[in-house]
Amino acid sequence: MASLKEVKMKIGGVKKTSQITKAMNMVAAAKLRGAQQKMENFRPYAEKFNAAMGNLSSGMDSGSFPLMEVREVKCAEIVVVTSDRGLCGSFNANILKMADKLMKKYEADGKKVSFLCIGKKGASYFKKTGKVRKTYPDLMGTFQMFNARAIAQDIAANFLAADADEVQIVYGKFQSVAVQKPASQLLLPVKPVAADEQAAATQVSAAYIYEPSTEEIMEVLLPLYMNVMVYHAMLEVSASEHAARMSSMDNATNACKDIIHNLTLIYNKARQAGITGELMDIVGGAEALKG
Amino acid sequence: MAEKLQLEVVTPKGAVVNEVVDIVTxxxxxxxxxxxxxxAPFLSTIKIGVLTYKKEGKExxxxxxxxxxxxxxxxxxxLVESxxxxxxxxxxxxxxxxxxxEKRLAEAVQHKDKFDRVRAEAALHRALSRIKLAERGKSA
Known part of the structure; x- marks a missing residue:
């Protein structure tokens, strides 16, 4: 049985831990609000953008744009978007597992794989494979559109130089505060909008006046589209990260409470046992004097 | 007054303008x-510059x-970036x-770095548009 003092110290330690986890929980909650707001603000832009993109890309030959060119896949690049910090449950681990699986799938087909990591967690995880082409650490806290643009330009340049024939992006999708799921999406080559949407879109687009020509607009739009995709993934990850941290820190605080409860029981039992022992001594001593 | 049209300016940070206006330049x-x-239905790319609209006579x-x-x-x-x-x-x-x-542009021209030049030109363009707009705001 642990001594009284040891148990007391332990209770103190756990209490302090629970204070920290509680504080982290509240910080994460505040940051989550900010991240969700950012996502909310971005939504109208993304929706409008996709609508215009659909209007334009329908009925266009995908082979005529370098960013839409479908090549035989020899090298694939996986863009892994994770958080910079840990202590958010299994959130990063899930993303990394998915990226890992994707890599194995490519390699099983005899294709080369390279990584581009946004966020420290992914970078440190894939470092040992030696396949990391580029990392963008310390962005997730304060990133803006121009950060996403720099990354998107890099990805596009790599694709155009034929160093990668296909680019996949793996990130954590924010479904709700309680649920974040890893998701992967094909980033390059850009796929034209699906056929059933095309029918509706062509009727509208037929009447449009384009300035400059549709082809030239597409040239401008495709890189922008990449920005939107990367930015969107980063927004999702940042919101998911804070949501995941919030719930995992909540769990940690609850676990601390349980431990404190158990330790207090042990402490009280030990204290009681000590008092009983002392009483026995006194009674024993008194009996001896009497005799 | 003649008919009006709905103006909407959306950036990745959210909608900036959503108003009914008379004319947009x-x-x-x-x-x-x-x-x-x-x-008529119309789609065009937008360059860095100043967008002007008139609402109830106010520009x-x-x-x-x-x-x-x-x-x-x-x-x-x-749909613009900012x-x-x-x-x-x-x-x-x-x-x-x-x-x-301006400094970077001069350097880029000297070194014949095309990428840097394009970037510097864009930065200069943005700065000039901002100054122009700010001055216009003062005189009005």
Whole structure:
């Protein structure tokens, strides 16, 4: 049985831990609000953008744009978007597992794989494979559109130089505060909008006046589209990260409470046992004097 | 008053303007263009510059950077990477940015670095538009 003092110290330690986890929980909650707001603000832009993109890309030959060119896949690049910090449950681990699986799938087909990591967690995880082409650490806290643009330009340049024939992006999708799921999406080559949407879109687009020509607009739009995709993934990850941290820190605080409860029981039992022992001594001593 | 059209300016940070206006003038691909109500469906890319619109006789301006715009059904939507009102512009910062961009542009031209030159040119363009807009705001 642990001594009284040891148990007391332990209770103190756990209490302090629970204070920290509680504080982290509240910080994460505040940051989550900010991240969700950012996502909310971005939504109208993304929706409008996709609508215009659909209007334009329908009925266009995908082979005529370098960013839409479908090549035989020899090298694939996986863009892994994770958080910079840990202590958010299994959130990063899930993303990394998915990226890992994707890599194995490519390699099983005899294709080369390279990584581009946004966020420290992914970078440190894939470092040992030696396949990391580029990392963008310390962005997730304060990133803006121009950060996403720099990354998107890099990805596009790599694709155009034929160093990668296909680019996949793996990130954590924010479904709700309680649920974040890893998701992967094909980033390059850009796929034209699906056929059933095309029918509706062509009727509208037929009447449009384009300035400059549709082809030239597409040239401008495709890189922008990449920005939107990367930015969107980063927004999702940042919101998911804070949501995941919030719930995992909540769990940690609850676990601390349980431990404190158990330790207090042990402490009280030990204290009681000590008092009983002392009483026995006194009674024993008194009996001896009497005799 | 004649018919009006709905103006919408959307950036990745959220909607900046959503108003009913009389006329919109914007820096398009082939130069500045104006849009009135009942304009034909139209889609153009937008360059860095100043977007102006008139609402009930009052003229207002925004500095916009690259993106595109769509006109249909009396509605004009701009999708741009950033949009700022004249009052929000920090003139000192824009002036400094202009100096920086000019210096970098000169360096890039000297070294014949095309990529840097394009970037410096864009930065200079942005700074100049900001200054222009800020000055216009003062005189009005």
């Amino acid at each position: 914007a820096p398009g691909y082939g130069g500045e263009f104006g849009v009135l109500a009942n304009h 207002q301006s925004l500095m916009v950077s690259g993106g595109f715009c769509e006109v249909s059904n009396n509605k004009i939507s701009f 949009a700022e009102r004249g009052a929000d512009i920090d003139v000192d910062r824009a002036m400094k940015a202009r100096e920086r961009a």
